[in-house]
Amino acid sequence: MAAVVDDLLAAGPLTCAEQRRVAHAEGLNGENRAELGQYFTPAPIARLLAGMFEPPEGRVRVLDPGAGVGSLSAALVERAASEGWRCSLDLTAVEIDDRLLGGLESTLSDCLEVIPSAQGRVEHSDFLTWAATQAEPEIFQHDRQQFDLVIMNPPYGKLRTASASHERLRRLGVRTSNLYSAFVWLASRLLAPGGQLVAITPRSFCNGSYFRSFRQALLDDCSLRDIHVFESRDTAFRDGAVLQENIVFRIVRSPQRSPVQISVSSGSGLDEARRHHVSADSVVHPTDPRLFIRIPEDRSSVELAEQMGGLPLTLAGLGVTASTGRVVDFRSREHLRDDCEGDTIPLIYPAHLRQGRVKWPGESSSKPRAIAVSPETEGMFLPSGEYVLIKRFSSKEECRRVVAAVLEPADLPSEVVAMENHVNVLHVSNRGMERDLAWGLAVYLNSTVVDLFFRQFNGHTQVNAAHLESLRYPDVQSLQALGAKARSVEFGQAALDTLLERHVPALKGLR
Ligand SMILES: C[S@@+](CC[C@H](N)C(=O)[O-])C[C@H]1O[C@@H](n2cnc3c(N)ncnc32)[C@H](O)[C@@H]1O
Numbered sequence: 001m002a003a004v005v006d007d008l009l010a011a012g013p014l015t016c017a018e019q020r021r022v023a024h025a026e027g028l029n030g031e032n033r034a035e036l037g038q039y040f041t042p043a044p045i046a047r048l049l050a051g052m053f054e055p056p057e058g059r060v061r062v063l064d065p066g067a068g069v070g071s072l073s074a075a076l077v078e079r080a081a082s083e084g085w086r087c088s089l090d091l092t093a094v095e096i097d098d099r100l101l102g103g104l105e106s107t108l109s110d111c112l113e114v115i116p117s118a119q120g121r122v123e124h125s126d127f128l129t130w131a132a133t134q135a136e137p138e139i140f141q142h143d144r145q146q147f148d149l150v151i152m153n154p155p156y157g158k159l160r161t162a163s164a165s166h167e168r169l170r171r172l173g174v175r176t177s178n179l180y181s182a183f184v185w186l187a188s189r190l191l192a193p194g195g196q197l198v199a200i201t202p203r204s205f206c207n208g209s210y211f212r213s214f215r216q217a218l219l220d221d222c223s224l225r226d227i228h229v230f231e232s233r234d235t236a237f238r239d240g241a242v243l244q245e246n247i248v249f250r251i252v253r254s255p256q257r258s259p260v261q262i263s264v265s266s267g268s269g270l271d272e273a274r275r276h277h278v279s280a281d282s283v284v285h286p287t288d289p290r291l292f293i294r295i296p297e298d299r300s301s302v303e304l305a306e307q308m309g310g311l312p313l314t315l316a317g318l319g320v321t322a323s324t325g326r327v328v329d330f331r332s333r334e335h336l337r338d339d340c341e342g343d344t345i346p347l348i349y350p351a352h353l354r355q356g357r358v359k360w361p362g363e364s365s366s367k368p369r370a371i372a373v374s375p376e377t378e379g380m381f382l383p384s385g386e387y388v389l390i391k392r393f394s395s396k397e398e399c400r401r402v403v404a405a406v407l408e409p410a411d412l413p414s415e416v417v418a419m420e421n422h423v424n425v426l427h428v429s430n431r432g433m434e435r436d437l438a439w440g441l442a443v444y445l446n447s448t449v450v451d452l453f454f455r456q457f458n459g460h461t462q463v464n465a466a467h468l469e470s471l472r473y474p475d476v477q478s479l480q481a482l483g484a485k486a487r488s489v490e491f492g493q494a495a496l497d498t499l500l501e502r503h504v505p506a507l508k509g510l511r
Helices: 002-011 013-027 030-036 043-050 071-083 098-114 127-135 164-171 179-189 212-221 299-309 435-445 448-457 465-470 476-486 493-503
Strands: 058-065 087-095 119-124 147-152 191-202 223-230 246-252 260-265 274-278 321-324 344-348 370-372 381-383 387-391 404-407 416-419 423-427
Touching: 013 043, 013 071, 013 098, 043 071, 043 191, 043 246, 058 071, 058 179, 071 087, 071 098, 071 147, 087 098, 087 127, 098 119, 127 164, 127 179, 147 179, 179 191, 179 212, 212 223, 299 448, 321 465, 387 435, 404 435, 423 465, 435 476, 435 493, 448 465, 448 493, 476 493
Parallel strands: 058 087, 058 147, 087 119, 147 191, 223 260, 344 416
Antiparallel strands: 191 246, 223 246, 260 274, 321 423, 344 370, 381 416, 387 404, 387 423
């Protein structure tokens, strides 16, 4: 047994941590895992995170929040030792789960064997409470712990809104409902000036209104320096669990400086990443009030973003509004009908959007096709007219994220229509729009260039009204000319793309 341990030590602290990680993961059931977000980082990805820091100098205080068995600290120590960093490391690993403490202590002592001048300690605490105490404004400056490097793979899941930590965070101005963003937000508050934070997290914080305050806080206090994305969204690198798309990023507590380095690898952590630099403005557009974080993965994506950003109009500038369909089916069950009979009107679901048109009633399906007209439902209806409908969730099989279709009055046998909540609707003050404009908008939204651009800021398959509002659009005349032609063209990707290029020359050659 001693010989085995010696061999492992000789192999380095990360290899030993890897054995502990695998042993612990094998003993986990789904419940523990979900409760504490115990999706540990395999060694190659831990190395990738550690590899993102600029080598620091002097006394370097390192924080590993939600440390698990210490794989990330071990990866950092291995890098420091192999590159001969001229610094003295002081490690703090915070972990809540007492079943992991033995393994974590062992990993830290392996680290101290590799760099004898280093120091290390385990804090057995809830990181949120621990960090909130450190970040509290009433703590005198000299008592406050600050860190030069933070390396983290935070747990994720909902932060219980009724919990004491949620209330405490709210008082500190940390307003978020997700564990991972709360971890990163608090950890960033503990960075010393010039301190660096590297984290692997879901990509979901890069867009969407839920995470806006989080993005604002990060971008106000820190600068985004590196973003790493994985080619395959299904890469199973967190203990074999296929989860949502993850990214790795590095922020520095200092004013924003261009450029930002974007790197892309397969997700195995074993291949050489492709890298390029982009201006900070092409990641967070200076005039974007939503502060979406876009990730142009290569040069042509930067060019695409610039061309799209140069289009003249917003949706509001076109006089058009994006809303989600008003019928939430599980809340309106008693009003839903299988077919349009008696005093009912058509109800449009995403399945009715086919080949750029609305095909209602469509093939037989388990979904209702109509909704009863009553004082309770009337507020959910729109008068018949030309609308553009967009699916809110694109299925995995769909090759495009944005799937749009035109609804014309003749498509339905009624004077009013209702849209289900999984459909977005483009309308003009709750009425339809001019027909050619509707067709032009649908072609534009269904185009390859919009799809490519959309993927830069939207890591998931959801398309919200806010996403549609954040896009820029061609001028009205071009959209109308495009729409006038599109009606007579058979629906097909190549034909739509060619039509768009002909009518909006600024978008030529970008796909
Ligand atoms: C995604 S795992 C990552 C573990 C380790 N850093 C790694 O990369 O392998 C998140 C870790 O955070 C711990 N954790 C969850 N909630 C915590 C909390 N409130 N305070 C401290 N640690 C917590 C979990 O027990 C788990 O070890």
